[in-house]
Amino acid sequence: MDAAAYHIPVLAPASLEGLGVGSKQGGVFVDATFGGGGHTRMMLDALNADGHIYGMDQDNDVLDNVPQDERFTLLPENFRYMRNFLRQEGVRHVDGILADLGVSSHQFDTGSRGFSIRFEGPLDMRMNQSQPVSAADVVGSYTVPELTRVFRQYGEIKRPDKAAYAIESARKEAPITRTNELIAALSTLAPRGKENQYFAQVFQALRIEVNDELGALQAMLLSSVELLQEGGRLAIISYHSLEDRLVKHFMRSGNFDDNIPRDFKGQALCPFHLLSRKAIIADSEEQDCNPRARSARLRIAERTALTSEQIKQATA
Numbered sequence: 001m002d003a004a005a006y007h008i009p010v011l012a013p014a015s016l017e018g019l020g021v022g023s024k025q026g027g028v029f030v031d032a033t034f035g036g037g038g039h040t041r042m043m044l045d046a047l048n049a050d051g052h053i054y055g056m057d058q059d060n061d062v063l064d065n066v067p068q069d070e071r072f073t074l075l076p077e078n079f080r081y082m083r084n085f086l087r088q089e090g091v092r093h094v095d096g097i098l099a100d101l102g103v104s105s106h107q108f109d110t111g112s113r114g115f116s117i118r119f120e121g122p123l124d125m126r127m128n129q130s131q132p133v134s135a136a137d138v139v140g141s142y143t144v145p146e147l148t149r150v151f152r153q154y155g156e157i158k159r160p161d162k163a164a165y166a167i168e169s170a171r172k173e174a175p176i177t178r179t180n181e182l183i184a185a186l187s188t189l190a191p192r193g194k195e196n197q198y199f200a201q202v203f204q205a206l207r208i209e210v211n212d213e214l215g216a217l218q219a220m221l222l223s224s225v226e227l228l229q230e231g232g233r234l235a236i237i238s239y240h241s242l243e244d245r246l247v248k249h250f251m252r253s254g255n256f257d258d259n260i261p262r263d264f265k266g267q268a269l270c271p272f273h274l275l276s277r278k279a280i281i282a283d284s285e286e287q288d289c290n291p292r293a294r295s296a297r298l299r300i301a302e303r304t305a306l307t308s309e310q311i312k313q314a315t316a
Contacts, residue, residue, distance in 0.1 A: 008289075009038030010100060010296045011237055014280050016042055018235045018300035019096040026050030027095035030086070030227075032079040032220060033057060035104045037065040043098075044069055054089065056082060058128040061106060078128065080216035083223035093229040099220065102239040103127075103207070105292060115207060117199045120180045125207045135206045136177045144168050154214075154242065155205030162189055163202065179203075204240065214242060221250045225271045228303040234272065235300045244279065244297050251301040254311065261311055269311045272301035 009015075016022065019029065021043050029047075031040045034055035043053055044067065052071050058078045066074050075085045079099065086094070103115050107127070111119030114135060125135040142150070144164045151160030163186055170176060170185035183199055190198040208214060224234050234251065238244040249258035254271045261269045280300070282293035 008105060008292070009036070009042070010290065010293045011280065011282055011286070011298045012039055012042050014298055015039060015098055015100075015235050015237065016046060018275065018280075018298065019043075019098060019233045021046045021096065024048040027052075028091060028093075029053050029096045030082065030094055030098065031055045032082060032097060032099040033101065034062055034065070034074065035059075035100065036062070036106065037067060039098055039100060040072065041067060044071060047071065054086060054091065054094075056085070059104075059107070060129065061110075078216055080219035080223075082220055083227055086227065092227075094227050094232060095229065096233045096235070097224050097228060098235045099217075100237045101213075101217065101243050114179055115203070117179065117183065117196065117203055120178065123177055123179055123182055123206075125203070125210045127211045133210060135210050136175075138206055138209055139167055139176045139182060140171060150209045151202065151205050153205070154208040155201040156242075157198065157201045157205070159189075208242070214246065217243060217246055218250075218256060221247070225254070225303075225308055230303055230305045232303040233275075233300060234303070235298065237296050237298045239292075239295045239297070244299070247299050248279075251299055254308075269306060271304055271306055271308065271311065273304055275300045275302055 021029065024046065026048050029043060029051070031043065031053055034040060034057040037055070040053055040055055047053070049071070052073070054073050054075055056075045056077055056079045058076065060076070066072070073089065075089070077085050107113050108116045111121035112124070114121050114124035123134065123136040123139060138150070144161070147164035147167060148161045151157050151163050157163060166186055166189060167176065176182050176185060182202070186199070186202060228234060236247045238247055246256055249256055251272045251274050252258060252270070253260040263269055276299070279297035282296055287294045
């Protein structure tokens with residue numbers, strides 16, 4: 001499979017610069033969302049013979065994209081378990097972690113995966129195709145209150161309860177197992193002229209629920225505190241406000257409530273130092289060449305000398 005066709009890496013030069021990769025130095029880095037391997041290949045080109053990259057991805061489709069390079073190791077797992085699987089490799093600290101969140105172009109463009117409203121296909125949406133619960137299972141088994149929660153929290157659609165009741169009504173007539181069937185069940189609720197946006201929000205909500213994307217992101221961010229050595233860099237590319245908010249708060253405060261811990265002198269005690277107050281976005285040229293880059297937001301932070309235990313003790 002052509003890696004470029006699989007997924008065009010977004011904000012790649014800015015990501016590598018933010019991670020401090022370059023000048024043919026060594027170091028150990030993690031590409032937590034390997035995908036098509038675009039970011040990884042650029043990192044390998046920038047590292048010397050002593051460098052090493054550990055790639056993570058739970059989608060078996062990425063196996064064809066693995067570079068034949070002894071400086072690369074693929075860990076075919078969800079990045080929420082990053083710390084555990086790196087320890088199995090004998091790695092306790094790394095110099096940088098990169099994550100390009102969301103769905104790859106390959107996943108969106110493969111109708112049989114069920115991620116996109118553009119294709120008729122099974123209502124699947126599993127990033128790890130071996131996991132038991134698909135979007136069809138969620139749509140078919142969740143109660144109206146459960147569906148309402150999913151659409152409110154993860155889709156941020158207006159009147160999520162109406163969507164939930166519409167699904168309940170439709171599935172009484174016949175199971176909803178395909179993308180076009182779900183769209184048909186909700187067709188009367190989509191605002192005129194904004195139908196695609198509405199259905200995209202519904203699909204996003206189901207995808208996040210099926211894959212526990214925000215829970216996985218939180219686990220990965222928490223593990224980065226212990227994995228990154230002092231001065232190590234964390235670079236995260238997100239595509240919607242739910243992800244970006246978690247990343248921004250965590251990088252700024254070390255927690256997801258954005259409560260900055262301080263010592264008795266009022267000095268901030270955080271495991272990270274933000275390298276840019278605002279998110280980095282793609283320039284117009286990249287956005288024209290790669291439409292997926294239009295919604296991308298890159299945030300970069302550097303690991304401070306403080307350990308989690310030191311922060312707890314100082315604020316106790």
